Amino acid sequence: MPTRVYIQSEYFPDIKFVEVNDEATVAELKHAALALLPPGTEAFDLTLSVEDDDDDAHSHSIQVKHLKKEHGVRVHLHRCKQVEVKVCFGAEVVHHKFRPATTVGRVRLWAGEKLGMAPGDIAEHVLQIAGTTEQPDVDIHIGSLTKYSQCEVAFDLVPAHRING
Missing domain, CATH: 3.10.20.90 (Phosphatidylinositol 3-kinase Catalytic Subunit; Chain A, domain 1)
Structure with missing residues (x-):
């Protein structure tokens, strides 16, 4: 099949x-x-x-x-076996190495937990590529956001856009 x-x-x-x-x-x-x-x-x-x-x-x-x-x-x-990820949230910064197939959604959950956020608060935030307004979808692999030999990506953890009404 x-x-x-x-x-x-x-x-x-x-x-x-x-x-x-x-x-x-x-x-x-x-x-x-x-x-x-x-x-x-x-x-x-x-x-x-x-x-x-x-x-x-x-x-x-x-x-x-x-x-x-x-x-x-x-x-x-x-080509990268691991991607060095940096997530900034206000003055706090967390680092971790992930495999290229790790999704942006999984990195967001990891970062929120490392930063001591409650699950509901994590859900109200998104990862944004540092220095840009680009917010990759949760199913994007972090390896898609970097090329060899850089093998790193930096994010800001920011509030998700809310639609009221």
Whole structure:
């Protein structure tokens, strides 16, 4: 049975997808994902990581069907193995290294907890790329916001826009 796998990468601005068989291995999935890269991209140092997964690496022999989560299979293809994230909230600053497939939503929850915010207060804030007005969606991978060799991104934690009425 085919499975649609959503892929984000430092190499393309939009989410792309491939369809692979449930029985396909992670190595076969990576091969299919590499085919989406722009021509001339050197792919020997790219790492495939699973969205919001804390494992350092999945065995290349694991089957795609074992990667399925509530929203399907979502992966990230990046040269950085980890992304240094800095979140500023007023005068407070927290730092942590995340895998490129970590979502902006997960980083927001982590930052709010580290800053001692209540869950309801975290929900009323968004991450905004420092020095800009850009507020990436919660399902964007942080690896999409940085390129190798920078491997870092800085955010401000700001109140979400409220629509009254």
